[in-house]
Amino acid sequence: MRQRKDHAPCFINEGIIYQKKDMLRALETLENLKYRYVIDGQLIKEGQGALLKVFASRHSATLIINNCVFINVLSFDYLSFTCSDQGKTVVELVEEGRVLSLEAIEEDIKVPRTDREILASVDQFDDEETFALLEEGDEEEPSV
Secondary structure, eight states: OOOOTTSOOOOSSOEEEOOHHHHHHHHTTOOEEEEEEEETTEEEEEEEEEEEEEEOOTTOOOEEETTEEEEEGGGOSEEEEEEOTTSOEEEEEEETTEEEEEEEOSSOOOOSOSOOOOOOOTTOOSOHHHHHHHHHTOOOOOOO
């Protein structure tokens, strides 16, 4: 099937996303998760955590600490997602030889604070420069 160039892509349960806005939206669907961090094919760390913040900032790192997961989409080149045989979505954040794999789990993860803050809205960024970066890849919407 041929994809028309004037339409945005459509992904159903699997795909590869390069647009940072789409990465933010995909990640905000996760809450409690298992993670695996792999560099050049070697497992570095794995565990469980609660996704507390998803953001885009040139000034902050992706961070997993004390069962808390903070993801900066600017730490990665793209996001790949698939549906496992058990019906669970597996998200992989990829940057050159690094892969942070995330899989949703049902169990609650104990975190040190009770405020869950997901900042995945494009209206909430650290600076105008970051917001401009997210807007770079967007094409103008045709006027009706």
